[in-house]
Amino acid sequence: MPKKSESRYIKNIKSAAKKLKSERGITQTQALDKISQDHGFENWRAFGAHIVDSEQANKPLPVPQLSLEFVNDPDVEFDESDFDDLEEDENREISTQAKEIVLSNLRALAKAGVEFSIFEPTATGLKKSILDATQPVRTHFELEGFHNYEFQGQGPDHKVMKVAYFANNDDFKKTTMSLYRPNTKKGDPRMWFRGLGEFVTAGDQIAIVIVDGSACLINLSVHDLKKDLDDHTSRLCELINQYNKKENEVFDELLEKLKELAKSPLENLRKGDTGVGFTVETRLGIEANSSKAPDYHGIEIKSGRSQTRTTLFAQVPDWTLSSCKKSAEILDKYGYARDDDFKLYCTVSTTRENTQGLRFIYDQSNDQVIEVHSSGEDVAVWTGKQLRERLKEKHSETVWIQAESVEINGVEHFQLLTAIHTKAPILSQLMPLIHAGIITMDHLIKRSGKTGRVSEKGPLFKINKKDLDLLFPEPVSYSLK
């Protein structure tokens, strides 16, 4: 039994036993056992242990208070049933048993040596699809270099979307996470995970672990991590191992897989220009996507049929700063009729005007790239800040794969040749490289003559592969054969 930190309840029982001892002329132990039996326990040993256990469980869990800050924001509207949910949220109590499970899982996570943060979904939040990004969550995101709300503007234009996962023992469900600050008031940071309601119940304690740049959610109220993390076949165990991997191990693993794929030509899995990227990524087990995040456990993969120019990323202008307010407007003003369609496909650079009369001007004092027309009109504006963010987000680590296109029995195949590994782009060089015309931008806007629909596949910011060393420190080249 605890001596020093004995609770008031235990002290009371002991003094009651002392009194009983002198009244009945029995020993202290006999008195304690008698009292224990009155409480339905066999003896003091059992009763005492029960008291300690339940007192332990009644201590607050080392998890953040549930947060319902967002209900005070004017953009969140309430009807009567919402107030019922709110009342439920505010009065919810976590059972002793549930607390024990969570506590044991918290210990297991700490033992595994991962950084994590916790949130508690509320009935109100689940209904409205809103979670407050509380301070502990924000601190965690910042520590992991995952996201910094401090530098994020308010409103939907600044919303950030990321890939996230609902992690279970047997499978990971891929989902989308949004991080944003509403326009209301100070714009208290919020987040949401698409489909969260199917993964959690209000009142659960959910851990966020950042693995390879993605948030992975583990429901601490339903798992037994102590067991799961010892089971090497469990996906949760795999997740923790992945977290603890050193950066180079992930790259080494990728390189080994690429060498394996380079042993024989790969059959093109999709017709057209984009076949090589689709084929390589598919063979690596990556699904086709339009995510801004890197592809392979935090490493971006670029494949090419030995072409010279490569796309860094796609990014539309800042429409709020631009004269034109959408791609269709740029198309209408500066496009051309070709075949049945109306198109604007062209490269824009600072070095010279293109055939559509478009060029870039670098405004150094404002840290902006401005697209202008020969008529003197401004067309569009990109801020250096946004372009650097995109570059950093997309290319913190990249493998540039060179493949040779070979025809086998009339079908295109790809023979992987070399891989160039780059890390940590020199962000400060992005704007100077645009200024120098080394990085250019392609418009890819088209209005179909048949459907009248406008499609925008860009704008693509591109660089010649031979100039990669101007943007990345020490690119390292590997032969895959």
Next chain:
DNA sequence: GGTACCTGGAC
């Protein structure tokens, strides 16, 4: 359904 991204080209 429109927009913004992804994956990449040829001549």
Next chain:
DNA sequence: TGTCCAGGTAC
């Protein structure tokens, strides 16, 4: 080199 272009997905 510049001019112009391709098949896809997420929301």
